[in-house]
Amino acid sequence: xxxxxxxxxxxxxxxxxxxxxxxxxxxxxxxxxxxxxxxxxxxxxxxxxxxxxxxxxxxxxxxxxxxxxxxxxxxxxxxxxxxxxxxxxxxxxxxxxxxxxxxxxxxxxxxxxxxxxxxxxxxxxxxxxxxxxxxxxxxxxxxxxxxxxxxxxxxxxxxxxxxxxxxxxxxxxxxxxxxxxxxxxxxxxxxxx
Numbered sequence: 001x002x003x004x005x006x007x008x009x010x011x012x013x014x015x016x017x018x019x020x021x022x023x024x025x026x027x028x029x030x031x032x033x034x035x036x037x038x039x040x041x042x043x044x045x046x047x048x049x050x051x052x053x054x055x056x057x058x059x060x061x062x063x064x065x066x067x068x069x070x071x072x073x074x075x076x077x078x079x080x081x082x083x084x085x086x087x088x089x090x091x092x093x094x095x096x097x098x099x100x101x102x103x104x105x106x107x108x109x110x111x112x113x114x115x116x117x118x119x120x121x122x123x124x125x126x127x128x129x130x131x132x133x134x135x136x137x138x139x140x141x142x143x144x145x146x147x148x149x150x151x152x153x154x155x156x157x158x159x160x161x162x163x164x165x166x167x168x169x170x171x172x173x174x175x176x177x178x179x180x181x182x183x184x185x186x187x188x189x190x191x192x193x
Contacts, residue, residue, distance in 0.1 A: 026067035026175035026184055028162055037068050045094035045110050048072070053173045053186030057094040057110055065096050065108060067184035069173035071164065078166030080145045085122045086192045087129075087170045090115050091136050093154050093185025100180065120170060120189055129170055138187070140172065148172050157181045167191065 031037050035048030041058030048054045055069040092115050099108045120131035120138055127142040129150075140150030140161055148163035152174040159176020168191055175184040 026069070026159070026177055026182055028173060028175065029068045029070045031068075031070045031072055033073060035072055037070070039066070039068065041066060043110055047092050047094070049090060049092055049186050050171075050188040052169075052171050052188045055092075055094060055173065055175070055184040055186055057096050057182065057184050059106070059108070059110075064106065065099060065182055067094070067096070067175050067177070067182045069175040069184040069186055071162070071171070071173055071186075075164065075171075078168045081122055081124065081142070081165055081167050084124060085167075087120045087122065087165075087189035088117065088192055089171075089187060089189030091118055091185060091187035092116075093136070093174075093183055095155065095157060095181060095183040096177075097181050099182065118187060118189065119192075120187075122165065122170065129165060136187070138172070152176070154183060154185060157183045159183060 029037055031054040035054035037056050041060050044058030046056040053071055057067040059065050095111055097109045116133055116135055118131055118133045118136055120129050122129050129140040131138050135155055137153045140148040142165055143149050146164055148165055150161045152159045152161045159174045161172045161174040163172025171188040173186040
């Protein structure tokens, strides 16, 4: 696990500023074809998973902390899923933990978590893709036969998911947070025989 601890000065006095008032946000964005996001963050953690999903967390000077996740453009087309299936593959995430303001400084710990493996079950009768490995939980709906939308939780931090599913692969990008944590990440899985 790679960890970056950051301190950033805030422009308001400690009595005027709370964690709720700083910018702590995650969002979905489409990365460049090489997986990079056009955003000026420092003290970052990022990764590209199998040339499919990309994510980035970090500190933006004078703004706060941010997390981005997205699917790389021009993914190969795949046939729609036509039967129940199980998918297995890798996931990764970066989490900014313990976000706080102490003595008018924004504090946090930005960590790139270790890679994990997850198995996801696609149920066409419910149009769901669900699975958990004890660290990452995925609860997604299959929308319009090929898209994924839903919720994730990674190490206790909740988030939302976008992605795609087909006969060969299921993959997703996720981001989210709570009052003191912010994360982004993704998974890429292939259909089990």
